[in-house]
Amino acid sequence: QKEVEQDPGPLSVPEGAIVSLNCTYSNSAFQYFMWYRQYSRKGPELLMYTYSSGNKEDGRFTAQVDKSSKYISLFIRDSQPSDSATYLCAIPNQAGTALIFGKGTTLSVSS
Amino acid sequence: GAVVSQHPSRVICKSGTSVKIECRSLDFQATTMFWYRQFPKKSLMLMATSNEGSKATYEQGVEKDKFLINHASLTLSTLTVTSAHPEDSSFYICSASRGSLSGNTIYFGEGSWLTVV
Numbered sequence: 001q002k003e004v005e006q007d008p009g010p011l012s013v014p015e016g017a018i019v020s021l022n023c024t025y026s027n028s029a030f031q032y033f034m035w036y037r038q039y040s041r042k043g044p045e046l047l048m049y050t051y052s053s054g055n056k057e058d059g060r061f062t063a064q065v066d067k068s069s070k071y072i073s074l075f076i077r078d079s080q081p082s083d084s085a086t087y088l089c090a091i092p093n094q095a096g097t098a099l100i101f102g103k104g105t106t107l108s109v110s111s
Numbered sequence: 112g113a114v115v116s117q118h119p120s121r122v123i124c125k126s127g128t129s130v131k132i133e134c135r136s137l138d139f140q141a142t143t144m145f146w147y148r149q150f151p152k153k154s155l156m157l158m159a160t161s162n163e164g165s166k167a168t169y170e171q172g173v174e175k176d177k178f179l180i181n182h183a184s185l186t187l188s189t190l191t192v193t194s195a196h197p198e199d200s201s202f203y204i205c206s207a208s209r210g211s212l213s214g215n216t217i218y219f220g221e222g223s224w225l226t227v228v
Contacts, residue, residue, distance in 0.1 A: 008152075036219075043117070043204050043219040044155070088154060097168075098145060099206075099217065103154040 003027060006089055006102025015111045019076040023089035023102045026070065033065055034090040035074045038104065044088060048074065079109045114138055115207045117220030124195055124227055131191045132223045134205030140185035141207035146178070149202040149222075161188050195227040 006023045013019055021035075032051045036044035048063040050056045056063045062075040076083055089102040114137040124130045134144055143162050147155040159175075161167040161182035169175045177199075179191040188207075192199055204222040 006154075034217075041202070041222070041224070043115075043206075043222045045219065046217070097143075098157055098160055101155045106152070 003093075004089060004091055004100050004102045006105060008103045008105060010106040010108060012108045012110065013079055015079060015081060015109055017079050017109070019079050019083070019107060019109075021074040021076075021087050021089075021105050021107070023072050024070055025072070025091055027094060028067070028070060029094050030070075030091045032092050033063070033072045034099070035061075035063055036088045036090055036101075038086045038088060040085075047087070076107075079107075081109050081111045084108045115141075115205065115218045115220040117205055117223055119223060120221060121224045122226070124225070126196055126227055127194055129191055129193045130195055130225060131189055132203055132205075132225075134188045134190070134207065134220055136186045136207040136209070136218070139207075139209045141188075141209055142185070143208045144182055144188040145206045145208070145217075146180060146188075146190050147204045147206070149204060151202075155204060158190075192225065195225070197227045200225055200227045 004025050034049040035047045037047045038044040050063045053065050053067045060077045064073040086104040086106045088104040090099045116135045116137055118133045145160050146158045148158050149155050157170050158173045159167040159169045159180050161180050163182050163185045167180035182188040202222050206217050206219045208217045
C-alpha cells in the first residue's frame with residue numbers, strides 16, 4: 001500500500017457546488033497534513049495545513065483530518081471557476097525529511 | 112510571505128548538452144532544499160534532498176551522476192541535468208524549507224520546463 005493515496009479524478013462540478021477532495025494515508029505516525037493547489041504549468045502553493053484531528057476552516061476552504069481512519073479531506077464551498085486546478089495532499093514522512101505527495105486530484109469548475 | 116525563485120522558467124536544449132536550473136530562497140535561509148520532477152498530469156516525484164554544504168540524498172532510481180545537485184549556500188541550490196536526452200524533458204520544481212517539515216515551512220518555486228530536442 002502506498003503511503004499516501006489520492007484519487008486523481010478528474011472531477012468536474014458546476015460553479016457554486018461543494019467539492020470534497022480526499023486522501024488516505026497508511027502510517028499512523030504521520031502528524032502534519034497539507035493541501036497544495038497547483039495551477040497548470042505552475043509550482044504548487046500551500047493552501048492549508050493542519051496537525052490535529054478535526055476541522056480547520058479558512059474562508060471557503062475546510063481541511064478535515066480523521067486520524068482514527070487515516071483519512072484527510074479538503075472541502076471547497078461555493079466553488080468558483082478560479083478553483084479549477086490540481087489539488088495535492090502532502091504529508092511529511094516519519095523522519096521529517098521530505099514531503100510525500102498524493103497523486104493530485106484535477107478539479108474543473110464550470111461557470 | 113516567503114518566496115522561492117526558480118530560474119529559468121523554460122529552457123530548451125539540444126540532446127547531449129547540459130542545463131542548469133537554479134533555486135533561490137529570496138527572504139529566508141533554507142536549511143533544506145528539495146528537487147522534484149513532474150510529468151504531465153502526474154504527481155510530484157521527489158528526486159533528491161539537499162542540505163547546505165553536504166552531498167545531496169537521492170531517491171531510489173534517480174541517477175546522481177545525471178542529475179547533479181549543488182547546495183552551495185543557504186539560499187541557493189542548483190540542479191544540473193547532464194548529457195540531457197529527450198526523455199529528460201519534464202517539469203522540474205524545487206522547494207525550500209526553513210525549518211522542520213511542519214505546517215507552513217515549505218515553499219515551492221514556480222518550476223522549470225525543460226525540453227530536450
